[in-house]
Amino acid sequence: MKxxxxxxxxxxxxxxxxxxxxxxxxxxxxxxxxxxxxxRTKGDVTRSWKLKTENDDSSVSAYFASVNFGKTxxxxxxxxxxxxxRLEELIVWSDIVVxxxxxxxxAKFQLAAEDIHQLQPKAVYAALKGFQSDSERIAYDVVLxxxxxxxxxxxxxxxxxxxxxxxxxxxxxAHQMKEGILCAxxxxxxxxxxxxxxxxLEEAALTALVNQAGNYLMAGHIAQAAGSLHPxxxxxxxxxxxxxxxxxxxxxxxxxxxxxxxxxMGLESIQADPCYTDNQSRVAHRSExxxxxxxxxxxxxxxxxxxxxxxxxIPCGAIKSMDEVMESTTAQAMIREExxxxxxxxxxxxxxxxxxx
Numbered sequence: 001m002k003x004x005x006x007x008x009x010x011x012x013x014x015x016x017x018x019x020x021x022x023x024x025x026x027x028x029x030x031x032x033x034x035x036x037x038x039x040r041t042k043g044d045v046t047r048s049w050k051l052k053t054e055n056d057d058s059s060v061s062a063y064f065a066s067v068n069f070g071k072t073x074x075x076x077x078x079x080x081x082x083x084x085x086r087l088e089e090l091i092v093w094s095d096i097v098v099x100x101x102x103x104x105x106x107a108k109f110q111l112a113a114e115d116i117h118q119l120q121p122k123a124v125y126a127a128l129k130g131f132q133s134d135s136e137r138i139a140y141d142v143v144l145x146x147x148x149x150x151x152x153x154x155x156x157x158x159x160x161x162x163x164x165x166x167x168x169x170x171x172x173x174a175h176q177m178k179e180g181i182l183c184a185x186x187x188x189x190x191x192x193x194x195x196x197x198x199x200x201l202e203e204a205a206l207t208a209l210v211n212q213a214g215n216y217l218m219a220g221h222i223a224q225a226a227g228s229l230h231p232x233x234x235x236x237x238x239x240x241x242x243x244x245x246x247x248x249x250x251x252x253x254x255x256x257x258x259x260x261x262x263x264x265m266g267l268e269s270i271q272a273d274p275c276y277t278d279n280q281s282r283v284a285h286r287s288e289x290x291x292x293x294x295x296x297x298x299x300x301x302x303x304x305x306x307x308x309x310x311x312x313x314i315p316c317g318a319i320k321s322m323d324e325v326m327e328s329t330t331a332q333a334m335i336r337e338e339x340x341x342x343x344x345x346x347x348x349x350x351x352x353x354x355x356x357x
Contacts, residue, residue, distance in 0.1 A: 027070030065345035111345040141167035148205035173204035246302035251315035
């Protein structure tokens with residue numbers, strides 16, 4: 001897989017998360033990727049997005065390293081006419097050009113789709129924007145999480161609206177862009193010229209509403225902030241604290257699984273209660289059910305309950321901190337290391353699929 005895109009050339013003119021992660025995806029699969037950074041602005045802005053514990057003098061932040069690896073970095077102020085020849089040389093070299101310019105900057109820098117295709121008709125031009133509804137509006141991830149319904153649904157009555165703790169809209173948009181680029185490469189391999197792939201964060205976010213959008217469109221249901229609770233299933237998303245003060249979450253999706261849960265926890269008596277006999281009844285009485293289950297979970301450690309729940313096929317998950325997550329064998333196998341600008345860096349691979357040859 002590391003050689004899948006050997007010979008493919010990617011020019012990364014993007015910054016922040018979505019665009020750079022697209023270029024990194026191709027780099028991980030063997031493509032040659034050159035990332036252009038402007039020395040006048042000290043490069044990609046995420047180089048400076050450091051935690052307070054990142055107290056070294058490096059120009060590489062953990063954030064930057066998470067979506068920029070496997071690349072060659074070239075510092076080039078493409079606003080200067082003196083650098084135009086080098087930039088055009090790179091465009092001619094490219095199979096894919098990834099950009100996320102502010103509205104109008106692509107034309108100002110003569111790096112719009114038509115400019116690229118005039119120089120390299122076979123190149124796939126991948127352009128990321130923020131809002132489809134307002135192309136000039138600045139669109140950081142948290143803004144899209146607010147505008148597209150995610151913050152309204154996230155959190156609970158006590159917390160108020162919350163953003164997800166990763167730039168999820170950027171991640172979703174990056175996946176949309178990868179899919180579009182791959183479609184464009186298939187088109188090119190069939191004899192076509194390079195296509196333009198356009199993705200907006202706003203439209204990508206809307207695609208990710210899936211069942212919540214469906215609940216509104218078909219049933220008029222407006223999702224409320226309910227923490228991790230699922231609006232259609234119970235107990236699904238309820239979290240419980242165990243005897244060792246560690247937490248887990250249940251994802252019971254069928255009457256059979258609920259029956260097994262009751263048997264494990266010695267709660268057979270509530271199966272006959274009309275409040276809990278079927279899923280719809282459990283959804284209507286989920287807070288009462290959660291109190292009963294919480295009392296039972298305090299009798300043993302999380303390790304005990306996880307072992308017993310999994311053994312019976314009852315869907316559940318240990319609520320892990322980042323250090324616990326990264327200690328897992330799966331995560332360890334996905335960690336990648338690289339020296340970037342003299343700094344040792346680590347990140348999780350952007351590839352989660354496997355191809356069998």
